[in-house]
Structures are given as C-alpha cells and as structure tokens.
Amino acid sequence: MSAPAVETRDLVVRYGDFTAVDHISFSVAPGEVFGFLGANGAGKTTTIRVLCGLLRPSAGFVRVAGRGYEDGERAIKAKVGYMSQKFTLYNDLTVAENLDFIAGLRKLDPGYYARRRRELLELISFQKGLDARVQDLSGGTKQQVSLAAALLHDPEIVFLDEPTAGVTPAGRERFWRLIRLVAGQGKTVFVTTHYMDEAEQCGRIGLMRDGRLVALDSPAGLKKSVFPEPVFEFDPLRSLSSSELSAYAAHEAFAFFESYGPRFHAAAAGPEAWARWAPELGKTFRIRPIAPSLEDVFVRVVEGRR
Amino acid sequence: MTFSWRRAAAVARKEWFHIRRDPFTLALALVLPLVMILVYGYAIDFNIKDVRLAVSDSDRSQASRRLIDTFASSDYFRVHPVASADDAVRDVAAERARTALIIPPRFEKDLLAGREGRAQVLIDGADNATVGPVSQYVGAIQTLACRRIAGADLTPSYQLRTRFLFNPELNSRWYVIPGLTVVIMAILSIFLTALTVAREWENGSMELLLSTPVQPIEIIAGKAAPYAALAMLAMAFVYIIARTVFGVPFAGHLWVFGLGCLLFLVAYLAQGLLISVVARQQTIAMQFSMLTGMLPSNLLSGFVFPIANMPAPLRVIASIFPGRYYVELLRGVLLKGVSIDILWPQFVAMAVFATLMIVLSTLRFGRRLP
Numbered sequence: 001m002s003a004p005a006v007e008t009r010d011l012v013v014r015y016g017d018f019t020a021v022d023h024i025s026f027s028v029a030p031g032e033v034f035g036f037l038g039a040n041g042a043g044k045t046t047t048i049r050v051l052c053g054l055l056r057p058s059a060g061f062v063r064v065a066g067r068g069y070e071d072g073e074r075a076i077k078a079k080v081g082y083m084s085q086k087f088t089l090y091n092d093l094t095v096a097e098n099l100d101f102i103a104g105l106r107k108l109d110p111g112y113y114a115r116r117r118r119e120l121l122e123l124i125s126f127q128k129g130l131d132a133r134v135q136d137l138s139g140g141t142k143q144q145v146s147l148a149a150a151l152l153h154d155p156e157i158v159f160l161d162e163p164t165a166g167v168t169p170a171g172r173e174r175f176w177r178l179i180r181l182v183a184g185q186g187k188t189v190f191v192t193t194h195y196m197d198e199a200e201q202c203g204r205i206g207l208m209r210d211g212r213l214v215a216l217d218s219p220a221g222l223k224k225s226v227f228p229e230p231v232f233e234f235d236p237l238r239s240l241s242s243s244e245l246s247a248y249a250a251h252e253a254f255a256f257f258e259s260y261g262p263r264f265h266a267a268a269a270g271p272e273a274w275a276r277w278a279p280e281l282g283k284t285f286r287i288r289p290i291a292p293s294l295e296d297v298f299v300r301v302v303e304g305r306r
Numbered sequence: 307m308t309f310s311w312r313r314a315a316a317v318a319r320k321e322w323f324h325i326r327r328d329p330f331t332l333a334l335a336l337v338l339p340l341v342m343i344l345v346y347g348y349a350i351d352f353n354i355k356d357v358r359l360a361v362s363d364s365d366r367s368q369a370s371r372r373l374i375d376t377f378a379s380s381d382y383f384r385v386h387p388v389a390s391a392d393d394a395v396r397d398v399a400a401e402r403a404r405t406a407l408i409i410p411p412r413f414e415k416d417l418l419a420g421r422e423g424r425a426q427v428l429i430d431g432a433d434n435a436t437v438g439p440v441s442q443y444v445g446a447i448q449t450l451a452c453r454r455i456a457g458a459d460l461t462p463s464y465q466l467r468t469r470f471l472f473n474p475e476l477n478s479r480w481y482v483i484p485g486l487t488v489v490i491m492a493i494l495s496i497f498l499t500a501l502t503v504a505r506e507w508e509n510g511s512m513e514l515l516l517s518t519p520v521q522p523i524e525i526i527a528g529k530a531a532p533y534a535a536l537a538m539l540a541m542a543f544v545y546i547i548a549r550t551v552f553g554v555p556f557a558g559h560l561w562v563f564g565l566g567c568l569l570f571l572v573a574y575l576a577q578g579l580l581i582s583v584v585a586r587q588q589t590i591a592m593q594f595s596m597l598t599g600m601l602p603s604n605l606l607s608g609f610v611f612p613i614a615n616m617p618a619p620l621r622v623i624a625s626i627f628p629g630r631y632y633v634e635l636l637r638g639v640l641l642k643g644v645s646i647d648i649l650w651p652q653f654v655a656m657a658v659f660a661t662l663m664i665v666l667s668t669l670r671f672g673r674r675l676p
Binding site: 077080082 | 520
C-alpha cells in the first residue's frame, strides 16, 4: 500500500490555555474522500489549517503529501489545495482575473495554466464567460469555480472546509458529483460538512468533539459501532406533552431517544427492559425497526446524548 | 524563500482591479485632494489687508493728519474716524475695528518743541491671527510716518533694509500650499492602504492568500505599488493646481520634487499598511488612521506651528514623522530652488521611516490566523 496522503499522530494545537485540537491521530489514503464532522468549534477548521500549512501545530507529527512542517509551510502549501468556508473568490473581479491571480501566486507556467484552466472549467462545465464578474454568478457556480481555483496547481490533496454552506440542494448535489470526479482522478479529498447526506457519500468519516477525534470509520461502520442495539422509529399515535417527552427521553427502556421530525428514533437499552416495555409503548406509538441514520450517529457521538 | 516579483506583481494587478472597480476609492484619491486644496487654498490666507483702524485725532494738526494719511495710504488699513479715544476703544471691543490709533491733543506741539511726540496704537489681542502681521505693519508705517512728518530735517544715521528671500511679497499662499499638500496627501495615503489588508482579513480572503506560497513582503509590496501610482497621480493634480490656480513658483528640479513625493507617499502608504496589518478590522484601522495620519501631519509637520518653538519631547516626536521633512522639502524645492545636496537629510529621514514601516508590517504580518 502506498504512503498515506495525510497522516497525523498526537496532533495538538493550543491557543494560550485553550486546546483547540487535542492529540488526534489518523491517516487518510490517497484517492479517499474523507469527511470531517463535528459541531462548530470542535476543532475541524483548526485541524484543516494545520494540514494546509497555515498553522504550525503546538505538538505532534504531521505529514501531508509526504511533507511536514520541518520542510517549511511552503512545502506543504505547494502540494495541497484549499477552499475555505468563509471566502471563495473576489466578487468584484472576473472569473479569469481570479484564476489569473491564483496562477500568479502559484507561479504556474503560462502554457500549463492555460491548459489546466480549460480542463477544469470543462470539468465543472462552466457556461458563463471568463469575463463574467464573480458577483454575477450563482452561489453554486461560485463554489465550483472556487474548487477549480483550488485545483489549479494540480495538488495531490484538496481540503474543502464546508464547501456547500449556503448552496441550494441541487447545487450541493452537483458539487458532490465534482468531488467524486476529482477523487476518481486519484486526488485525495478532505471535506468538512454539516450535511448528513453529504457525509453519507464519504468513504470514511472522522467525528470531532471538543478537539478530540471521537470516532473514525465508514458511514456504515459508524452506524454499526455507535448503535450496537436495535434501533426503532417511534411514530406517536397522539400528540405528546413536553413532560411526557422528557419522561420518555429518560425512560429505562431506551439507550437513546431523540426526536426526528414529527417522529422519534430510539435504541433499546437491553433485551429484558425492551421486552418488558414494548407492549406498553405500543399503545402510544407505532413502532418499526429501522437502520440508524448518520444523524443519529452524529447526535449520539458529537452531541453526547444518550 | 527569495522575493518573487511575479507573485508581488500578481498581488499588485489584483489590487489594481479592485481600485479600478471601486468608484469610492478613485474619487477619494483623485477628487478629494483637488477639492481640499482649492477650498483650503482660498480659505487660508494669512495676508491681512484692509484692517479697520478706528482713529481718534484730538490734535487735528498737520502732523497728526500726516500720520493718519500714512496709515490710510498703505493697503493694509482702512481708516475709520471716531469722535473720542473712548469711542475708539469701544469699537475695538465690539469688533467694529481690529486696531485703534489715538492721537492726543499736544502731539504736534510736543514734536515742534523737540520733545517726543506720543500717539497710541491699540491692537485686538484676542484675535491672535492678526496680531503678528498688524504689529509688523504698524512698525513699518511708523518709520515711514516719522520721515514724512519730520520732512527733510531728519536724516537717519543708518537704515536697516529688509528684503524677503524666496517669497519677496510674503505671499502666504506660497507658504500655505506646500503645508496643505502634506496634510492632504498624508491623510489620503494612509486611508488608501489602511483598509486593504484589514478588508482581506475580514472577508476571509487572507486565508486563501496565505494558503498559497505567497510571502508577506510580496503582499505588502504588491499592495503598496498600485496605491503609490494612484497617489502620485493625485499629487500631480495638486501640483498643477498649485502652479496654475495659486501661482506657486517652482524654483527647483522636477526630479527632486518627484522623488521626494514618491518617498513621502510610500512612507505614508506603508504606515497605512502597518495599521491595516495590526488592526485586522476596517473600523479600527479607520480610527487609527485618523489618529496617526491627521494629528502629526497637521500639528507636527511645522505647517501650522513652528517645530523650533515646540518643547523638546514634541520636537523629538515631530522628527519621527515624514510630514515635517516633506514640508521642508517642498519649501526647498518650490520656493528656494535647492537640490538634493541640501535636501539629502530630508530624503534619508523619509526613506528610513518608509523602510521601517515596511519592515514592521512584514514582521507583524505573521502567519497566525485568528
């Protein structure tokens, strides 16, 4: 097996007294689509900044595309592409001017740049002219052009920090098709998201909570390991008062009980308790067994609910 | 880790696109200096003419009339006869007159008797701006009046002849315009750059920039260059207005002037960049610019208050800012026609300041993300 595209061991980032990233270790294989999930402030963006060469870690081992901080930040920056959550492109500049700017900063050979730009605009099937101002593009198109900008220097790994925030569902779907295309070309895609349907499409997912990596597996693997118990959907037959709800949330029959739209997802606490309570609960709910969703995993692990 | 011209040029080009598409910046840079120089150039006039002079003549003699005529025939005073000395004082108090001339009854008699003739001039001391020039005029007129009253009898044993070099008519605009240029261009330059880096921190584009191999010095240089070009253009406009509208002379070399302007502008643009790098927020950068751009160039450049008269600590502070050197340089080049052999200390001082600002902003730029 080839060397990992990304590898960290006991990575720590401290800001003064605050530990933003607390001893996380993982590795990502080349060509993998790796998702990073966690609440805001869990340390996802900080970790990505370290991996992009933007932030020197306080301690620990980091290797990205075969380069580490001992080679200098710029060695890492040359090998990776980055698309941040806050900013995509300069709105008052045209698409061509934005891409020219990045090409200039990366000192791309003019011939190579022209070829690569054509290639990438084809990849994202960009229809508007190169002279279109970015402010006139739709949110989804902006993100796609921004992805092209991050791929301009043909990096081995591309880091996408919430790339689909504020994009329409159709736009998100198109963007993920691009992610799969890019991964198909052998590039490693490292992506953070708040959308569970997007996380579902990742090869593996790392879950972060309070600066720690609390779980790491494929979506299916996570569901299995986080929910070893049988999981049911509870559809209430009548409306429930809030005191009833909090009683159910603490009920001894459940290891997990969370609202899911108008219904509820619950995991059985144990076979005996479940057998004892199931008939009683059947009077209030229509109960059917389901596979847990990634959202259930997220709620249980990241938000730490029972 | 060498400086890359290509990366700096990419930053400069991008910045130039921003400027070109931002009418506010363009207006700020090109229109504001013109408006300010025209408004201030006309408003600030230290030449004082037609000062109202309340005259109480209790002597009504040939000598007293000659004295009054001398005042009246100068361009500086407009004579306004009053009935008594008390009336004259009242006029000054009520600001109907700036100055009063009071001639006592025995003025001519005393003169003829060979004693000293005595008349009194009162100047409104509450209006500081007029005191200096008016008392100068009074002195000059007194000498003239003495001679006219005494006729040929009195030949002074010696004469002190004063000639004003470089500005023979003491045209105050020639003096004000260079000072104004300093104030206007200093504020403009700081404002132009103060927001550019802070803006990129605020909208997150700085993170993207830093994710490429670009170095702080390349960003700083790339950002300064287009604004320097813009500020030089503004300076050229100001120069043309100064020469054509206000008739300010130009005695020196154009290249000395151009080089001096460039150094001065770069110094202040770099100061703006430093503010932007440190503040990282546009509102804070704005306030810092006001404070560090406006105050020193107004108060410590020697434009309004002579630096030589300041207490020592203020003199030291004034020596840090490029404003004072630029005032000296402008007066030197425009009025005195001196060149770099005399002005080199000013050039060196401005170059040191500019370099210091650029080095500090590069160092402070850091790579730390918030």
